[in-house]
Amino acid sequence: MAFYFISIVLLGFIAVYALMAVWAERKISAWIQDRVGPVVTGKYGLLQTFADIFKMLQKEDITPTLADKKLFLAAPILVFTAVFMGFATIPFSPTYISSSINIGIFYLLAIVSIEVLGILMAGWASNNKYALLGSIRSIAQIISYEIPAALAILAVIMLFQTLNLQEICMQQGILSKQKIYFFGFWEVSKIGGVFAWTIFQAPHLFIAFIIYFIASLAECNRTPFDIPEAESELVAGFHVEYTGFKFGALFLAEYAMMFLVSMIAAVLFFGGWNTPLPNLASFALADYTTGTYWGIVWILLKALSLVLLQVWIRWTFPRYRMDQLMTLCWKVLIPLSFVLVLFSGIWKLFILN
Amino acid sequence: MRKKKNTYLLIKGLFKGLAITLKHFLKPKNRVDKGIQSEDYFSQRTGSSTLRYPADQIPVPEVGRYQLDIEMDDCIVCDLCAKICPVDCIDIEAIKATEDIGKTSDGTTKRLHAAKFSIDMGKCMFCGLCTVVCPTECLVMTSEYDRSFTNPQELNYVFAEMPEAEAAQKRELAAVAEQAKKEAKAAALANSAINKEGQI
Ligand code: SF4
Numbered sequence: 001m002a003f004y005f006i007s008i009v010l011l012g013f014i015a016v017y018a019l020m021a022v023w024a025e026r027k028i029s030a031w032i033q034d035r036v037g038p039v040v041t042g043k044y045g046l047l048q049t050f051a052d053i054f055k056m057l058q059k060e061d062i063t064p065t066l067a068d069k070k071l072f073l074a075a076p077i078l079v080f081t082a083v084f085m086g087f088a089t090i091p092f093s094p095t096y097i098s099s100s101i102n103i104g105i106f107y108l109l110a111i112v113s114i115e116v117l118g119i120l121m122a123g124w125a126s127n128n129k130y131a132l133l134g135s136i137r138s139i140a141q142i143i144s145y146e147i148p149a150a151l152a153i154l155a156v157i158m159l160f161q162t163l164n165l166q167e168i169c170m171q172q173g174i175l176s177k178q179k180i181y182f183f184g185f186w187e188v189s190k191i192g193g194v195f196a197w198t199i200f201q202a203p204h205l206f207i208a209f210i211i212y213f214i215a216s217l218a219e220c221n222r223t224p225f226d227i228p229e230a231e232s233e234l235v236a237g238f239h240v241e242y243t244g245f246k247f248g249a250l251f252l253a254e255y256a257m258m259f260l261v262s263m264i265a266a267v268l269f270f271g272g273w274n275t276p277l278p279n280l281a282s283f284a285l286a287d288y289t290t291g292t293y294w295g296i297v298w299i300l301l302k303a304l305s306l307v308l309l310q311v312w313i314r315w316t317f318p319r320y321r322m323d324q325l326m327t328l329c330w331k332v333l334i335p336l337s338f339v340l341v342l343f344s345g346i347w348k349l350f351i352l353n
Numbered sequence: 354m355r356k357k358k359n360t361y362l363l364i365k366g367l368f369k370g371l372a373i374t375l376k377h378f379l380k381p382k383n384r385v386d387k388g389i390q391s392e393d394y395f396s397q398r399t400g401s402s403t404l405r406y407p408a409d410q411i412p413v414p415e416v417g418r419y420q421l422d423i424e425m426d427d428c429i430v431c432d433l434c435a436k437i438c439p440v441d442c443i444d445i446e447a448i449k450a451t452e453d454i455g456k457t458s459d460g461t462t463k464r465l466h467a468a469k470f471s472i473d474m475g476k477c478m479f480c481g482l483c484t485v486v487c488p489t490e491c492l493v494m495t496s497e498y499d500r501s502f503t504n505p506q507e508l509n510y511v512f513a514e515m516p517e518a519e520a521a522q523k524r525e526l527a528a529v530a531e532q533a534k535k536e537a538k539a540a541a542l543a544n545s546a547i548n549k550e551g552q553i
Pocket residue numbers: 421434437438439440441442443472476477478479480481482483484
């Protein structure tokens with residue numbers, strides 16, 4: 001029973017989050033460009049995206065005559081279900097995780113790859129050259145960027161020796177059963193807080209985070225890696241033929257995907273549901289602020305800040321060219337992440353022992 | 354060595370870009386709405402670049418080429434505008450009047466009824482040719498530009514439409530008059546032929 005309840009709450013949360021994220025993105029982009037953004041619908045234009053989604057649901061659902069009808073319908077469903085399934089192994093608090101499987105992060109990597117299948121289906125089924133070009137680009141990009149992302153994640157899980165996301169979270173705070181060292185020299189198992197987070201457990205893990213973050217931008221098709229959508233060249237890329245509800249589902253999936261990769265980053269690098277407040281002498285702040293509800297608050301705050309960072313980056317940087325994109329991935333990020341994996345091994349063997 | 358420097362410059366550039374966008378994001382001064390009416394709207398360095406249409410509109414020139422409008426009382430139904438229109442969006446049906454039906458404001462006599470006069474603004478390409486050829490200058494372009502409709506039929510502006518019964522009656526009268534004229538002409542011709550014969 002609780003299982004159904006939580007999954008429905010999660011679905012509702014993601015839908016509301018996606019609408020608010022679209023609103024926030026429009027507002028942030030407006031402010032960055034000295035515009036005012038949505039102001040008319042509701043206070044501060046807050047209801048704008050709700051109005052947009054209602055308009056979208058009322059629209060005629062057009063399937064192109066020459067489209068592959070079955071694939072055309074299946075693609076948005078596949079993309080959205082894949083992203084939604086990803087939330088199953090994310091721990092929301094010390095006591096709550098939908099499915100505490102011991103291949104958690106591996107499962108998530110697989111989920112992220114399924115999305116690319118949906119994008120290919122959408123592009124192919126539309127029978128439109130722009131859509132097809134967009135999806136081909138998307139595949140080249142996502143498959144390439146999965147490698148540095150996976151290697152950066154590998155550098156982290158080599159230290160924790162587990163694939164279970166709940167255990168990875170445990171090992172970054174005061175609930176840890178192992179000893180935690182701040183940069184390898186200061187034991188912080190009882191102090192916790194921000195000092196116990198992954199990025200402060202070894203000096204190279206911050207670089208691992210940056211690599212993962214860049215790769216995750218590419219996996220969500222966000223600027224500067226939005227060449228699959230590239231409005232100025234491909235109209236809208238793989239979803240150019242979609243209308244109405246199906247377009248809404250693809251749109252929702254894109255924002256849910258942003259949230260999912262930010263959740264993964266928060267869990268792997270920023271302590272997941274762990275509090276940023278440390279236990280200092282007699283102020284046991286970390287003890288106070290660790291718990292089921294606090295955990296949900298912290299992890300959402302962390303993930304949403306990362307989403308904000310993605311939006312900020314989108315409205316700052318221009319788009320990469322295809323060859324630059326591949327150069328960055330294969331010649332810079334992959335060698336660097338291999339070095340990080342090596343460094344993780346050395347750190348685990350010689351410093352932590 | 355050069356490569357190292359380039360990488361450094363690249364990273365520096367990235368952060369500089371982020372700093373610039375952050376600066377704009379955090380400055381509410383940039384979002385103050387000055388409005389088009391303020392004197393220095395086009396020279397200002399700060400302030401919002403949003404124009405809150407329709408509450409705030411850029412003034413358009415009075416001679417702008419936007420919507421077509423016609424003063425039907427001044428139209429002599431000469432059909433020149435329909436003939437020159439490159440996209441054939443003006444539809445005119447003229448019926449000859451049996452006598453003069455009035456004068457336009459510039460003194461031209463009107464001899465034709467407009468049974469139908471419509472301009473399809475959905476087809477119009479705003480070339481303005483029709484307004485140039487109009488002999489009585491009754492067809493003009495106004496400065497109104499923001500017209501939109503939910504039904505495409507409404508884009509066809511109907512300026513004159515005679516009820517079918519009335520049009521039929523007028524047509525009949527015109528036909529009768531035409532017939533009478535023809536007969537008169539034939540009679541005159543026959544007369545002149547006889548005269549000519551007499552001369553020979
Ligand atoms: S403006 Fe040009 S296209 Fe439009 S009705 Fe007049 S002649 Fe035709």
